[in-house]
Amino acid sequence: MQLIEGEKDQILAIVGEVLKNSPKQREDLIPLLQKVQAKLGYLPALAMEKIADGLNIPAADVYGLATFYNQFRLNPPGKHQVKVCLGTACYMVGGDITLESFERRMEIKEGETSPDRLYSLERVACVGCCTMAPVAVVDEEVEGKVTPTRVDGIMLALQDEEKKNEKELKSNQEEGEDA
Amino acid sequence: MSNFTPAEIYKELLEEAISQGEARKEKTRVLVGTATCGVAAGALKIKEDFLREIESKNLSDDVDVFEVGCIGHCYAEPLAIIAKPGHPAICYGRLDDGLVHRLVEDFLVADDPSYEYAMAALERNDVFPTFEDFPRGIYEKKLILEQCGFIDARDVNSYLAREGYSGLAKALVEKPEWVLEEIKAANLRGRGGAGFPAGLKWEACIKSKGDAIYVICNADEGDPGAFMDRSILESDPHLVIEGMILCAYTVGAQKGYLYIRAEYPRAVTHVQEALEQARMKGLLGNSILGTDFNFDLEIFQGSGAFVCGEATALVNSMEGKMGMPESRPPRLAQKGYRGKPTVLNNVKTFAYVPLIIRNGADWFKETGTPESPGTAVFSLVGKVVNTGLVEVPMGTTLRQLIYDVGDGLPNDREFKAVQIGGPSGGCLPESALDVPIDFDSLQDAGAIMGSGGLVVMDEDDCxxxxxxxxxxxxxxxxxxxxxxxxxxxxxxxxxxxxxxxxxxxxxxxxxxxxxxxxxxxxxxxxxxxxxxxxxxxxxxxxxxxxxxxxxxGRCPALACRDLILYYIEPPKCSKLCNVCVGSCPTEAIFTRDDGLKEIDQEKCVKCDNCLKACPGEYNAVVKISPPVLPPEKVRVAK
Structure with missing residues (x-):
């Protein structure tokens, strides 16, 4: 994933700050990665390299750990995050079909972020509301009984919201120019 | 050492907690179930609704709204309990803003408990049945889930007032050996899945005589479809903490960790708060209850790897490595975290400990079977009417659990199989339903107790x-x-x-x-x-x-998508209805010249939408397996 403008400085600043305030033993590596991810939303390659330098261990060790555990993500989260539950109960009523429908609408695969960073799609093990299966978590809101038609509805709502935002941004800019 | 005995210090804490509880009981209390499952169903919004409605009726000074944990009846989320002085506490399910409005108006303002919307009362009374009166009540026996959903998980006094930490106060005047003997006599078997006796594990740790001993609680629940450990930590964290302190006292540990999945943020927050409150009350940290016993706990957030449920892998991951298991022996009891003797038990195992110490080993053995005493906790999900967390005595049969506690399968479907123990367990058929649930019988049948996920499947599951x-x-x-x-x-x-x-x-x-x-x-x-x-x-x-x-090339359950196709039966199709056309996400359904609908198999992604959408009076969409249309059904020209 390409870094966007100004992101490099932000990554360096945050990693530097986290490293400064944390113990730097090997057993602190997972908590360190968790802290950085909590601030950045993901673990960019640059951050992993800097953490490896800070702990004086090979960058491959950090990458190994980050890819071993499910919690760590290597792609930036989209502005709208969708997590599709594929726990046993959801799978049995077609959670995979739901996931596929999102993939089709977002034009990305599970685990990816759209190039404009608007959408990201993930699968999760179990959200814990099996009665509402199949379940998807859209921007922290739990949606139950998500059929492909509902997926279309959700995506339309999100796109609508984006269009509105864009329009507002534009009119704000125009106002700014007028002033 | 303090001048007071642990019993005296405890008595003071207990009295304070009880008087706080009594003061609260004078007001009306609304308890909203806000464990993760409840939140997913909208419980936080329900809480807001209650607060707003209460404020609009100017009742804010008379009514307190609290968050409690998991009440266990997931099928009826979101749930709330209303305890109004003069009435038994009553639980209401399937709440929405309308019902909240109604309850505030009719029950909180006026005095009508609206029994037509009530699920059950929480205490015995003359007017309304309790959860124990449900048909499932005779099979259920709640030990470690007893307080989940009824106490305020974020207030140590709520736990204390119900004799919480009394086991600790009792144990601290005895020798550690006494606690060990009690746990061994109770034959408490590890609830992580394998069922290894906890007492023997602790004893091995004591015998290995290392200079530092660690106590670790495994809350790295990874089974997709099981959430008991999360519910217990979210709803009753002090029960687990007390169990860990008792274990530490027995084995002589000074430091312990709760290894909790980072994906369980509510559990992490609740435990964190519980630890701080326990420290403030002198129940954790230095000189616990005035004795010279010191023990402190910390949370380690696991990063989500199923293999970390394995003891050695868990320890490796705590040491900042990849969670890979090591060959055993040496067992953790000899060489565990940081190379020191370590006790590692599951959340549920620790949760039983305070109850055993409080009530005695004989009390514990009254429930369950001789080889597997106590209860079993399951998250009952899948094709079953009453999904949720259930706790039944060991020895209950699967049939009782599914048909009596779970109330059977919905929509008159036929039972096919039950999957027990998650990815490590097995699928058992109808013929195995009379197997009693205990560690050994399930193993003989080919499944395992495992983490406690129990998924019921019907004829539609392949x-x-x-x-x-x-x-x-x-x-x-x-x-x-x-x-x-x-x-x-x-x-x-x-x-x-x-x-x-x-x-x-x-x-x-x-x-x-x-x-x-x-x-x-x-x-x-x-x-x-x-x-x-x-x-x-x-x-x-x-x-x-x-x-x-x-x-x-046929899928008998009509579930494998490569082996089925969707077909609209012309005789059943109504020419005037367009529902299926609208429901299709890929525009595969079209209207033929004669007005009937047909599916373009090239475009169909087999999403099942049209079948669900087709109105019940037609039921024209069918699945066919193997995916070949019989010649008489193939139309020559579109």
Whole structure:
């Protein structure tokens, strides 16, 4: 994933700050990665390299750990995050079909972020509301009984919201120019 | 050492907690179930609704709204309990803003408890039945879930007022050996899945005489479809903490960790708060209850790897390494975290400890079977009416659990199988339903107690696809250390995928069985050793389904998407209805010249939408397997 403008400085600043305030033993590596991810939303390659330098261990060790555990993500989260539950109960009523429908609408695969960073799609093990299966978590809101038609509805709502935002941004800019 | 005995210090804490509780009881209390499951169903919004309605009626000074944990009746979320002085506390389910409005107006303002919307009362009374009066009440017995959903998880006094920490106060005047003997006498078996006696584990740790001993609670629940550990930590964190302190006292530990999945943010927050409150009350930290016993606890956030449920892998991950298991011995009791003797038990195991110490080993053995005393906790999900967390005595049969506690299958569907123990467990058929639930009987039947996930399946579920689902999970979660687990599961998964696509051949099943045995025998830890279980049990009990896939290219449950097609029966289709056309996400359904609808098989993604959308009076959409249209149904021209 390409870094966007100004992101490099932000990554360096945050990693530097986290490293400064944390113990730097090997057993602190997972908590360190968790802290950085909590601030950045993901673990960019640059951050992993800097953490490896800070702990004086090979960058491959950090990458190994980050890819071993499910919690760590290597792609930036989209502005709208969708997590599709594929726990046993959801799978049995077609959670995979739901996931596929999102993939089709977002034009990305599970685990990816759209190039404009608007959408990201993930699968999760179990959200814990099996009665509402199949379940998807859209921007922290739990949606139950998500059929492909509902997926279309959700995506339309999100796109609508984006269009509105864009329009507002534009009119704000125009106002700014007028002033 | 303090001048007061632990009993005296405890008495003071208890009295303070009780008087706070009494003061609260004078007001009306609304308890909203806000464990993760409740939140998912909208409980936080319900709480807001209550607060808003209460404020609009100017009742804010008379009514308190609290968050409690999981009440256990997930099928009726969001749930709330209203305790108004002069009435029994009553639980209401399936709340929405309208019902909240109604309850505030009719019950809180006026004095009508609106029994027509009530689920059950929480205490015995003359007007309304309690949860124990439900048909399932005779089978359920709540020990560790007893207080979940009824106490304020974020207030230590709420736990204290119900005799919380009395086990600790009792134990601290006794020798550690007394606690150990009590746990051994109770025959408390580890609830992580394998059922190893906790007392023996603790004893081994004491005998290894290391200079530092650690106590770790395994809350790295990774089974997709099981959430008991999360619910307990979210709803009653002090029960687990007290159990860990008692364990630490017994083995002589000064430091302990709760290894909690980072995906459980509510559990992490609740435990964090509970630890701080316990420290403030002198129940944790230095000189606990005035004695010279010191012990402190910390949270380690696990990063989500199923294999970290394995003891040695968990310890490796705490040390900042990849969570890969090591060969045992040495066991953790000899050489665990940081190379020191370590006790590692599951959340539920620790949760039983305070109750055993409080009530005695004999009390514990009254429930359950002689070999597996106590209760079993399951998250009951899948095709069953009453989904939720259930706790039943060991020895209850699966049939009782599914049909009496779970109230059977919804929509008059036929039972097909029950999957127990998650990815490490097995699928048992109808004929095995009279197996009693305990560690040994389930193992004999080919499943395991495991983590406690219990998924009920009906005739619409394809056993090959279910086996494939679990294997896909274990294959993905295999840490890669052992060749058979890493490659064997992958190879098995490929074979199963082929079968679900109708590409299996005559040798597939023999090869699958051979590989399953090799993976089982050639893996170091229980992830690999049990990974073939779902495949082996489905092969044993549902072999005909595999054969139908391979030989006829047919999925008997009409579930494998490569082996079915959707078809609209012309005689049943109403020409005037357009629902299916609108429901299709790929525009595969079109209206023919004669007004009937037809599916363009090229475009169809088999999403099942049209079948669900077609109105019940027509039911014109059917699934056909194998996916070949009989000649009379093929239309020549569109």
């Amino acid at each position: 056993m090959v696809s279910v086996a494939r689902y679990f294997l896909e999970f274990t294959q993905h979660e295999s840490c890669g250390k052992c060749t058979f687990c890493r490659l064997g599961t992958k190879h098995m998964l490929d074979i199963l995928t082929d079968i679900t696509k109708g590409k299996g051949d005559g040798d597939s099943l023999a090869l699958l069985e051979e590989l399953a045995e090799d993976v089982r025998d050639g893996s170091l830890c229980n992830l690999g050793r049990t990974a073939p279980n779902p495949v082996l049990t489905t092969l044993k009990y549902f072999r005909d389904e595999y054969i139908a896939h391979i030989e006829e």
